[in-house]
Amino acid sequence: MKVSCFLQKQVSCPxxxxxxxxxxxxxxxxxxxxxxxxxxxxxxxxQLFDASTKVVEIxxxxxxxxxxxxxxxxxxxxxxxxxxxxxxxxxxxxxxIIKMLCGLLRPTAGSAKISGHPLPCKAxxxxxxxxxxxxxxxxxxxxxxxxxxxxxxxxxxxxxxxxKEQEMLAFVNLQDWRDSLVSxxxxxxxxxxxxxxxxxxxxxxxxxxxxxxxxxxxxxxTFWGFFESLAQKGVTVIITTHYxxxxxxxxxxxxxxxxxxxxxGRPSELKDKTGTRSLEEAFLSLTxxxxx
Amino acid sequence: xxxxRTLAFSRRALLQFRHDRRTFAFVLLMPLxxxxxxxxxxxxxxxxITIEVVNYDTGxxxxxxxxxxxxxxxxxxxxxxxxQDVLFLHTNTDGENAQQLVREGKAWAAIIFPLNFTQxxxxxLLTSDVTSSPKIEIYVDGSNxxxxxxxxxxxxxxxxxxxxxxxxxxxxTDVDMPIAIDQTYAYGGGDTRFIDYFAPGVVSFAIMxxxxxxxxxxxxxxxxxxTLQRLLVxxxxxxxxxxxxxxxxxxxxxxxxxxxxxxxxxxxxxxIVGNIFLALxxxxxxxxxxxxxxxxxxxxxxNELQAIQFIPLILFPSILLAGLFWPIESxxxxxxxxxxxxxxxxxxDAERSIMLRGWGVGEIWFDIVILVLFAVLTLSASVLLLxxxx
Numbered sequence: 080m081k082v083s084c085f086l087q088k089q090v091s092c093p094x095x096x097x098x099x100x101x102x103x104x105x106x107x108x109x110x111x112x113x114x115x116x117x118x119x120x121x122x123x124x125x126q127l128f129d130a131s132t133k134v135v136e137i138x139x140x141x142x143x144x145x146x147x148x149x150x151x152x153x154x155x156x157x158x159x160x161x162x163x164x165x166x167x168x169x170x171x172x173x174x175x176i177i178k179m180l181c182g183l184l185r186p187t188a189g190s191a192k193i194s195g196h197p198l199p200c201k202a203x204x205x206x207x208x209x210x211x212x213x214x215x216x217x218x219x220x221x222x223x224x225x226x227x228x229x230x231x232x233x234x235x236x237x238x239x240x241x242x243k244e245q246e247m248l249a250f251v252n253l254q255d256w257r258d259s260l261v262s263x264x265x266x267x268x269x270x271x272x273x274x275x276x277x278x279x280x281x282x283x284x285x286x287x288x289x290x291x292x293x294x295x296x297x298x299x300x301t302f303w304g305f306f307e308s309l310a311q312k313g314v315t316v317i318i319t320t321h322y323x324x325x326x327x328x329x330x331x332x333x334x335x336x337x338x339x340x341x342x343x344g345r346p347s348e349l350k351d352k353t354g355t356r357s358l359e360e361a362f363l364s365l366t367x368x369x370x371x
Numbered sequence: 372x373x374x375x376r377t378l379a380f381s382r383r384a385l386l387q388f389r390h391d392r393r394t395f396a397f398v399l400l401m402p403l404x405x406x407x408x409x410x411x412x413x414x415x416x417x418x419x420i421t422i423e424v425v426n427y428d429t430g431x432x433x434x435x436x437x438x439x440x441x442x443x444x445x446x447x448x449x450x451x452x453x454x455q456d457v458l459f460l461h462t463n464t465d466g467e468n469a470q471q472l473v474r475e476g477k478a479w480a481a482i483i484f485p486l487n488f489t490q491x492x493x494x495x496l497l498t499s500d501v502t503s504s505p506k507i508e509i510y511v512d513g514s515n516x517x518x519x520x521x522x523x524x525x526x527x528x529x530x531x532x533x534x535x536x537x538x539x540x541x542x543x544t545d546v547d548m549p550i551a552i553d554q555t556y557a558y559g560g561g562d563t564r565f566i567d568y569f570a571p572g573v574v575s576f577a578i579m580x581x582x583x584x585x586x587x588x589x590x591x592x593x594x595x596x597x598t599l600q601r602l603l604v605x606x607x608x609x610x611x612x613x614x615x616x617x618x619x620x621x622x623x624x625x626x627x628x629x630x631x632x633x634x635x636x637x638x639x640x641x642x643i644v645g646n647i648f649l650a651l652x653x654x655x656x657x658x659x660x661x662x663x664x665x666x667x668x669x670x671x672x673x674n675e676l677q678a679i680q681f682i683p684l685i686l687f688p689s690i691l692l693a694g695l696f697w698p699i700e701s702x703x704x705x706x707x708x709x710x711x712x713x714x715x716x717x718x719x720d721a722e723r724s725i726m727l728r729g730w731g732v733g734e735i736w737f738d739i740v741i742l743v744l745f746a747v748l749t750l751s752a753s754v755l756l757l758x759x760x761x
Contacts, residue, residue, distance in 0.1 A: 181604045185760045201606060209604040213597030219387045231379030232607040260390055276601070 094118050123327060132159035134284055134315040135180065139189035142175050149175040151338040152189065157317060157331075159283075162310045164326045165319040166362070167335030173319035174212065176335075177286050180317070181209050193284065205233055208282030212289050214269045215276075218262040222253055222272055225261060226279055233280035240279075247275040250305065267298045274305065285309065287318040291325060303328045323359040334362055341365050372614065376607045380615020384589070385622060398585070398623060402577030402631045409573065410566045410639050417521045419459045423469035423481040424450055426462070428488035438541065445492050445533070446484035449507075452529040452536075457521060470510050480511040480522050567642070570635040571650075571722035572695045575657055577631060578624050579715050582658045583685055585623075586616070586665025587678045595674060599757075609757040613666065613750055617659050624658035625651060644729035650722055653735075656742035657718040663749025670756055689715045714745045 088101050092113040101122045103109040108123045135157040142150040150172040157163045165173045178184040180191055182199040196203045216225050226247060230240045248254045251271035261269060270290070277285060287306070291299045299322075306316050307328065318329070326332045327346050334342040334349070342349055342365050346358055353364040388395045430444030453460060461478065463469040469481035484507060491505040509526065513519055593599040602612055628651060635641045643650070672678040689695065692702065693715040699707060710716050721738035724730040732739065 181600075183600055183603060183760065201608070204604060205606040207604065209601060211597040211600045213595075213600075215597035215601050217383065217387060217598060218596070219391045220383060221386075221390070224383060224386050228379055228383040229601070229605075231382070232376050232602065232605045232611075234373065234376055234606065 088122060090120075090122055092116065092118060093120070133157075133192075134159050134161075134194055135317065136192040136195075137176075137180075137189070138191070140176070140179060140186055140191055141188040142172075142179060142184060143187045148338050150179070153338075153340055155333060155340065155343065157315060159315055160310055160313045161331055162306055162316045162318060162329045164329035164332040165317065165335060166321065166323065166326050166332050166358070168321055170337075171335040172338040173321075173335055174288055175338075177209075177288050177317070177319060181207065181286055205280065206283045208277040208280065208285040210273055210277040210285070210287045210290055212292070214273050216261055216269065216273050219260065221258050221260055222248075222264070223257045225272060225276055229276040230279045235280055243279055243281070247279050250278075251275045252301075267294060270294055270298070274302070278309070282314070284315045285317070287316065289319050289321070291320060291322060299325070323357065323362060326358050332358065334365060336366055372608060372611050377611045377615045377618070380607075380612055381618040381622070384616055384619035388623070394585070398581050398627060399630055401581060402573060402627055403634055405577060406570060406573045406631050406634050407638065409569055410635070417518055418457055420457060420480075420518055420521060421478045422453075422458045422460050422522070423463045423472055423478045424460050425464065425466045425469045425481060425483040426450065427466070427486045428484045429486065430489045431493070443489055443493075445489040445505075445537075448533045448536070449484075449526075449529050450482075452532045454525050454528075457525050466508075473510055473512055476512065478512075479515075479518050480509055482526065483508040483510065566635070566639045567727060568723070569696070570631070570639070570641050571726045572719045573635075574628050574631045574650075574654065575715060575718040575722050576689060576693075576695055577627055578654050578657050579661050579689060579718070580686065581627065582620050582624065582661040583665045583668070584678075584682065586620070586662045587669045587672060587681060588675055589616070590666050590669035591672050591675060591678050594669070603757070609754045612757060613663075613754050616666075617662055617750065620658045620662050621655050624654050628654045641726075643726045645725035645727075646729075646731065649731065649735075650725045653718055653721045653725070653739070653742065656739065656746055657715070659746035660714055660742060660749050663746060663751075663753045666753035667749060667756060688713055692716070694719055714742060717741045717745075 088103070089098055090101060090111065091098050092115070095113065095116045095118075097113060097115050099111060099113065101109060101111050103122065108121050110119060111122050112119050133156055135155070137153055137155040140150060140153040141148070153172075153176065165176060167173055175184060179186050180193070180198070182201075182204070185199075191198045193200065193203050193207070217228070220228070223244070226244050227240060230243065235243065248257060251274060253268060253271060253275070256264060256268060261272065264272070270293075274287075274290065277287070291302055294302065303325065306318065310316055310330070320326065329346060331343070331345055332349065333340050342352075342361075344352070349358060349361045349365075350356065353361040355361045355364055388398070426446050428444065428446035430447065431439055431442055433440065433442035435442070450460070463472070463481070466481070466483050469478070469483065472478045473481050485505065488505045488507075491503055494500070495502075495504040507526065507530075509522070511519055511522060590599075593602070603609075632643070632647075636643075668681050669678065672681065688709070692699075692706070692710040693713045694710065695715075699710050699716070702710065717738040721735045721742070724735050724738075728734075
């Protein structure tokens, strides 16, 4: 599903308070110049998603490790074409949620469904892409061999792989490194390859666990570009991050603290609700001033 | 289980070995070095053992008996029949001096033939009176059991040869010889060298070590790099992962065995009596079983350093208890039962039976059953291990 309709948004100029009407595509950021005072500002258009198709349904999902409760009775529904951001400090339960949804951890209580299939369900896994926190690619193989392998375990045929590999290499800009050993690549390149390996089988649901940790600002911007283009194709992207500024790219965010979902909504909703200008401030306001 | 997915695992692992030249060299060179080093150091049987020979025997002079017109010197005949390759003979006229040389370490043994050796032999032969049979005195430095065994073996063989020649020249067969040993070999034809015995063991041992070690390290890395998580999230099943790797190790095992066997044939001229394909089948079973063991052990190691600590744990029992160098019969009897729980024992046993005795499935079925059980057990346990979730 490609969302190509243009959106309109009313903004007020911060200096002369004039109301402007801006036009842009979903997920796009446009530059706006105030006609009266000449002030230049940026206006973001949030991702659209198909709120009629539930992709992930989480009911009372709980995970305890001994006495420690990592995730506490989580309820959440994520729709098709969303970029859903799980936000929170280290140890707030983001990765545990992702791992339970991927079937790597067994929930202590509660349940989760992917596209209506109760988990664990091996059959649904060929529609799921997963990029773990670790780079998780084979260092002693070439870029080409890694892509071929990850495509192969998703049952892709030679012809499908041949076509898709070119596309993915172009997508993450590694065409010139196809036959290089992964161990010789830079950290950023490894990260890009890892992302390509998670996407080569054209999943409709992608879990990205802190994909931008340790990634330089330029590559982070490139990555978010990837994610937004995926969402526009109707792919559901679930992403964890502790960079609050990144969360503005999400269609919806869930703020996590000590295993609890303390807020859930569009970035603009959360900011409006708390009367703050950034998600970071919103988070601080919601946690009663305690730092994330 | 789908073949395409399974083969994706095998192909990736094999490509990894192609890029990681050092590991690939280890896989091939480790067994090659073993066969060369052990082949050259252990391989040749002992040679050139210095021996003092003292001959007091006067023999039977010519014309003194109608049976021996040219005379008869039994001690001289026995001495001449000693293998001059194995024993370096030095003639000495003084028994005391010869023994002194042994004590000083200048000779390994003194062989002393007493006066009237020939006469006493003949009289005991004619009268069938065993009490008068002659004795050869061997004064030997017992500090090296291998050398003692070689000397005793050579002297015994020489006596036998001499007596056979004697009965042939006298054209008698019905006279009871004082000593008569008729040795016939069921297998090996009597010229089996240590290297022939050792080569089948090296093949099995190399497969075991390489498969176990590489599997542990591969799976420790899979866990640590996070690739294993990715595999577990994919539609590939745990058994496809295990079988995929098993096929890769099968290829490596076959390449390794061919390298070792070709080296053994080229450098040491070993002969393989039995079916080479059966020998390879046993190799594959060993590889599968130890791959399973490697996956299981990998769960107990957090990094490569910890993985390496498993080496002595696997290495020593295999070297000492599986009959690699020494027969299991040479292990103290209270330790022998331990060797039954070491799978390598059955691999070595089967390989030896195939290569040296030319045995087939009919004879080594027990070894094969044990190895199949071992492989099935460890591989299914490793599938369960991969399935285990927190």
